[in-house]
Amino acid sequence: MKGMPVVLQSDVGDILHSRGFLIVAIIIGVITVGAAVGVPIALNWWLATGLVWEEAKPLLELFMGLAVNYVPLIVLFTCMATWATDPIAKEKAKGPIESLLATPLTARAVWIGKSLAIFLPAYIIGLIATLIVILAMNLASILPTTGHFVLPLPEAFTSFLLLPLLMFALISLGVIFSLITNPVIGQTIIIFVGVLLLQVVGQVGGRIWWLLASWDYALYNLAGAALLGMIAFYLLRSLSKEKIILSSKGKWA
Amino acid sequence: MSDAIRLEGISKQLGEREILRNLSFTAKQGDIFGYLGPNGAGKTTTIRILLGLLKPNSGKATILGEDVSRDEARRKVGFVLENDGLYDNKTAEENLWYYARIYGMAKPAERIDRILNLVELRDRAKDKVGTYSKGMRQRLALARAMTHNSELLVLDEPTAGVDPSGQIEVREVILNMAYREGKTIFLSSHNLGEVQRICNRIALIDRGEIKLYGELEQLQREMSGNEVEIETTEAISEPLFAELKSLSPLGLRDRKDRVLTFVPQEGVRIPDIVSLLVRQGVEIEGVSKKEASLEEIYSAILKEVEPS
Numbered sequence: 001m002k003g004m005p006v007v008l009q010s011d012v013g014d015i016l017h018s019r020g021f022l023i024v025a026i027i028i029g030v031i032t033v034g035a036a037v038g039v040p041i042a043l044n045w046w047l048a049t050g051l052v053w054e055e056a057k058p059l060l061e062l063f064m065g066l067a068v069n070y071v072p073l074i075v076l077f078t079c080m081a082t083w084a085t086d087p088i089a090k091e092k093a094k095g096p097i098e099s100l101l102a103t104p105l106t107a108r109a110v111w112i113g114k115s116l117a118i119f120l121p122a123y124i125i126g127l128i129a130t131l132i133v134i135l136a137m138n139l140a141s142i143l144p145t146t147g148h149f150v151l152p153l154p155e156a157f158t159s160f161l162l163l164p165l166l167m168f169a170l171i172s173l174g175v176i177f178s179l180i181t182n183p184v185i186g187q188t189i190i191i192f193v194g195v196l197l198l199q200v201v202g203q204v205g206g207r208i209w210w211l212l213a214s215w216d217y218a219l220y221n222l223a224g225a226a227l228l229g230m231i232a233f234y235l236l237r238s239l240s241k242e243k244i245i246l247s248s249k250g251k252w253a
Numbered sequence: 254m255s256d257a258i259r260l261e262g263i264s265k266q267l268g269e270r271e272i273l274r275n276l277s278f279t280a281k282q283g284d285i286f287g288y289l290g291p292n293g294a295g296k297t298t299t300i301r302i303l304l305g306l307l308k309p310n311s312g313k314a315t316i317l318g319e320d321v322s323r324d325e326a327r328r329k330v331g332f333v334l335e336n337d338g339l340y341d342n343k344t345a346e347e348n349l350w351y352y353a354r355i356y357g358m359a360k361p362a363e364r365i366d367r368i369l370n371l372v373e374l375r376d377r378a379k380d381k382v383g384t385y386s387k388g389m390r391q392r393l394a395l396a397r398a399m400t401h402n403s404e405l406l407v408l409d410e411p412t413a414g415v416d417p418s419g420q421i422e423v424r425e426v427i428l429n430m431a432y433r434e435g436k437t438i439f440l441s442s443h444n445l446g447e448v449q450r451i452c453n454r455i456a457l458i459d460r461g462e463i464k465l466y467g468e469l470e471q472l473q474r475e476m477s478g479n480e481v482e483i484e485t486t487e488a489i490s491e492p493l494f495a496e497l498k499s500l501s502p503l504g505l506r507d508r509k510d511r512v513l514t515f516v517p518q519e520g521v522r523i524p525d526i527v528s529l530l531v532r533q534g535v536e537i538e539g540v541s542k543k544e545a546s547l548e549e550i551y552s553a554i555l556k557e558v559e560p561s
Contacts, residue, residue, distance in 0.1 A: 006354045014342065095336025099397075102304040102332050103355050104324040245306050246267070 003105045007113030008120075011087070015121055020082045025125070028075050032129040039067055039133065040140035047145050058210065060142060060150055065212025067133045068151075068159035069201045072126040076167040077194040079122030084174050084190055088114065089183035092248040097179075101241045111179060111239055115172040122171075123164050130159055152213045162221035169228035170194065176235045180243040193228070256315070257282045257405050257437040258303065263312035265298055265461075272298045274461045276312070280439055280454065282404070285431050287452030287469070288441040289551065295461040296441045297335060300409050303439070304332055317404060328356065331398030331436075332407045337390050341383035345374055345393050348382060349400050356401035365400065371433075372396045372426050388419025395426050399434065406430060407439045412447060420447070427451060449547040457554055464554050473544035476553065480506075480543035481515045481523055486536040489513070493533060503529070511538070 015021055043063055047056060091097040100110060138149045170193050178186030204211050211217045258280040265273040273295045280286040290296050301307040302314055305321050319326035339348050346365060353361035369375040372392040377385070382393065391411050398406050411427070412420040428451060430436045442448050448455060448469075455472070457465040465472065488511050489497075497505045497513075503526055504516040515526055527537060545553075 002357070003355045006351065010351055014340075017342070094341075095334065095338040096340055097338075098306065098334055098336065099332070099338025100355075101306055102327065102334065103352065104327045105355060106324070240308075241306050242308055245301065 001106075001109050001112065003103070004109040004113040007100070007105070007110055008117050011114055011117030012121060014087065015083050015117060018083075020086070021121075024078055024082050027078055028125055028129055031074060032071070032132050035067060035071060035129075035133045036136035039063055040137055043137065043141040047141060056145065060146075061152060061155075061213040062209040064134070064137065064150060064152065065155055065209065066201075067137060068130055068155045069163065069212060070198075071130045071133050072159050072163050073167075073194075073198060073201060075126035075129050076122050076164065077198065079125065080118060080167065080171055080174070080190050080194065081187070083118045083122070084171060085178045085183040085187040088175065088178040088186070092179075092183065092244075097248060098245060101244060107179070107239050107241050107244060108236065110244075111172070111175055111236075114179075115168070115175045118175070119164075119168045119171050122167070126164065127160065154215045154218045155213050158218045158221050162218055162225060166197070166221055166225040166228065169225045169232060173228055173232040173235070176232060176239055179247075180235075180238055180240075181247055197224075255282055255318070256280070257284065257317055258286070258439060259313075259315045260299070260303075261313045263299070263302060263309045263314055265295075265302065265307060265309050267298075272461055273302075273309070276458070276461070276463055278456045278463055278466050280437065282317075282437050283435070284454045285427075285438045285440065285452045287448035287455040288439060288458065289443075289445070289448060289455060289547075290458035291555070292443075294458045296458060297409060299458070300332075300334070300407055300439075300441060303407055304330065328401070329403050330405045330407055331401065331403040333391070333394040333398050333409060333411045335409045335413065337394040339382045339390060339393060339397070342381060344379050344381055345369065345385075345396075346378045348393065349397055352397050353400050358401060361400065364402065368396045368399050371399075371429060373422070386419065388415045388422055391415055391419070391423050392426055395423065395430070399430060399436075403436075405437045405439065409441045410443060411440070412442065412444055420444070424451060445547045445551055455547075457551065459555060464557075465550065469547070470544070472550060473547070474542075476545035476550045477543050478545075479516055481517060481526070482541050482543050483513045483515065483526065483530065483537060484539040484541075485511045485513065485530070486538050487511065489535055493535070497530075497533075500529075514543075 043060070046059055051059070101107065134151060142150045170190060174186040174190040177189055204217070256279050261277050263273055263276040264271070276299065288296055288299070298307060302309050303316060303321055305327055308322070314321045316326045317329045319329065340351070343351065349365045349368070350361065353365060358364070366375065369378050372395055374389065374393055374396065377389065382390065385393065395411065398408070408427070412423050415423060424447060427438060427440070431438050440448065440452060452469055454467065455465070455469050456463050489508070494508055497503060502518045502521050504518055505513060506516055507514040517526060523540060527540060530537060
């Protein structure tokens with residue numbers, strides 16, 4: 001994996017200086033502020049009906065569950081959909097990827113460098129956005145009502161570790177596809193799985209909301225990450241310099 | 254001198270198409286090796302195999318003694334590919350720093366500065382590459398190829414799409430690299446004039462097979478048909494031309510103004526022809542042994558291999 005940190009650092013720099021980053025930052029800023037303001041208002045409205053703590057607890061867990069699952073998921077998904085495949089498509093079409101592969105870098109070093117370069121900024125932004133929303137909910141609604149902060153451990157674990165792990169597995173899968181086939185395929189996979197995950201969280205929150213705050217739900221996320229990771233690991237066998245070159249635009253002879 | 258590049262029986266198939274067939278040749282250290290061939294002949298595929306980007310179906314390729322499949326081999330080679338592969342959103346300096354770090358160079362600043370100077374881009378070092386002309390991009394790509402001070406440079410059509418003045422600049426950089434920096438250069442090109450001017454050894458590939466390979470000067474002599482041109486101060490008379498023509502061992506072929514072309518038979522030396530002419534009262538202005546141009550060699554070889 002020699003040279004991987006160089007690819008990672010360069011790609012992160014490119015992402016941070018791109019127009020796409022600015023657009024994503026604005027979208028996520030709006031979502032975060034909306035959630036940080038809107039969720040406490042909704043919570044306070046419920047709490048104002050005179051619920052006692054025992055009655056309010058499930059409600060708080062539902063709101064908290066939705067916030068800690070939805071916010072990082074939306075942030076990671078928005079970042080991935082914007083950054084994951086377009087730069088690779090351009091590098092393949094214009095030639096930098098071929099030059100990169102003609103160095104001592106291995107195809108796996110390029111893959112892991114590019115996957116981490118997409119994931120790390122997305123993770124940090126997601127973490128900040130989620131913390132802002134959690135803090136706003138606690139300070140504006142929960143603390144005045146209960147006298148203490150609320151963040152169930154399974155939810156924290158899912159939000160800060162397992163969901164990002166799941167998303168990293170998805171990014172690495174998308175990057176493999178982008179490298180060895182048409183990048184549009186990689187993007188389609190990321191968008192399809194991302195939308196599916198958003199749907200699942202929405203459905204769970206609407207029907208079996210108590211599951212969001214459970215270790216079971218954390219385990220489902222872990223299983224999902226493991227499944228995507230295993231698929232990515234299996235596909236790594238197909239990742240070769242030859243596959244990347246031949247799937248790039250350019251003459252063969 | 255040891256081998257810089259050695260290809261032994263390399264074959265490559267992509268899908269149903271056989272791109273390279275049993276390719277073998279050697280470039281010695283210190284060579285400026287010209288690799289010629291029409292579009293689709295297999296030049297880029299050969300280069301991709303040399304750089305470890307494609308795996309041959311059979312055969313063995315080495316760079317400075319290392320198998321091309323090993324990462325170590327790629328540390329010893331700098332390259333310019335058909336697409337220059339530069340990052341438009343980075344400056345010239347940033348592009349070179351990026352590659353210097355990939356090659357694990359600890360303190361590349363001085364080297365980068367020296368190379369930018371060599372390719373005459375130091376004053377544009379802080380400009381984004383997206384603003385560069387094609388010629389400047391190619392010079393920067395050459396600079397990138399030299400960043401890690403490799404012994405061998407593989408250049409795939411480095412002057413393609415560059416205007417004539419840009420071509421001269423790129424050519425000067427290549428010659429500087431060869432003679433000032435002592436690099437071995439493997440140059441794939443369509444530009445026969447360019448190859449003839451700077452290369453000492455060539456290989457000609459067509460439809461995946463090597464059709465001609467060897468030292469350029471020797472090939473030029475071999476392909477010239479042993480022609481000798483003698484220039485006289487005045488055009489010779491018709492009777493003298495007829496008399497000389499009748500002496501078949503001299504092999505007088507042609508007369509154009511003051512230039513006589515001979516293809517002497519074996520055993521007849523050039524001084525013999527000159528002294529005969531002098532005895533006949535002809536004043537000689539110059540004698541030259543004609544060498545076939547690369548263009549003539551190229552067309553002759555490709556005509557030979559064309560299917561009837």
